Amino acid sequence: MPDIADAALLRVLQLASPALPIGGYAYSQGLEYAIEQDWVTDLDSAAAWLSELAARSLGRLDIPVLLRQYTALEQQNDGNFASWNDWLLASRETAELYLEDSQQGGALLRLMKSLMIPAALDWPTSEPLALVSAFAMAGQHWHTGSRVLALGVLWSWLENQTGAATKLIPLGQTDAQRLLDRLLPSLPPIVERAAELPDDELGAGLPGLAFASARHEHQYTRLFRS
Template sequence: MMQATLLLRLLQLASPSLPVGAYTYSQGLEAAIEAGAVHDESSARAWITEALGVVADFEAPVLWRLLKGFAARDRAAVTYWTECFVAARDTAEFRAETIQMGYSLSKLMGELKVADDALLKIMASQPEIPLPTAFAFAAEALDVSHEAALLGLLFSMVENQMLVCVKSIPLGQVSGQRLLLSLHPAIEAAARHAQVLEDDELSNWAPGLSLLSMQHEVQYSRIYRS
């Protein structure tokens, strides 16, 4: 029964219905679609796979460290990795995205009253709360295992990218679900990779993505906020 309870908590945390505004962001994908780089199921799979690789090299291992920090109630570690992540957002859109979603998730968790005082004090000490910090905080408050939380965040990111493709290329619903299913092995590989990287191996180097994000900031017609 306990395993079922924790699974349900993970499903709720990774659900697209979580009111943090994820559906309003494309993480640069809308600009790639506008440029014609993503135009069908095959190119969508290639884009999401590459994007997942970037996340596996930086955002996911930062989340892994934040999960460890919250579990140990180590405010210094949480603050360090939070600041590192915010500093690594290299466009205005990407920075605004993670701060808005992090704020929304942390506020939600506070209103649900599931976190202990030590966790709340750590969160209160952060001047800015990006999404990985809020997600790690929520996972610890809900007693979701670190491995499950990492998979949950990666899956929710990939699912959101798939939904952007369904709505904006557009892809059919069956194509979208086929795409999502085909990416399960890549999500698992990304989670494994994130857990073994040393601190000096972390990198968010993705100049093409950064340029697309900058272009999206001045794109004439757009649906998404990033």
């Protein structure tokens, strides 16, 4: 039998795996439009784009909410959990970003229901669920710990975005690994800063991301859904 720490790590790896059937590979979060406009053209500009998104979007919005929701579930505070879920979905600035979040969250919710996870079974299927809300449900049920779960969420996002950059710029496989190597050390500090943010400082203000996402909705040819 694995010990508690090993079991938690394995569950986080399960949740962060590209084999998780939620379709994360299908979304570029505006990167496809940014590449079409030559805002992102190579390894260095891709690293700059993704670094800003990780720190100023996920690090100030998704990850702080994930940490709060994990705590709410531990305290059996369903109202607080649901309020943060609604607040997060309301923070999505475009239709594409909202659908990306709610569709992946819904896919993970269906998976958790099939695995008989109590919090998922109690969640009404008709109510939209943000992706990190679903991660919080699964992680708390498996007692992963909020910090390692947050790192897993960031890694999963970064891996999907690197895959998108590899196809779209395009990057070679070696450059893709160089991109990951450059950005991975920044992930733990993002989680640490997210844990220190007070409620009234949560929120992401990235006009370029919102613009790219909105324009991507009408992009003539595209490979990705956002």
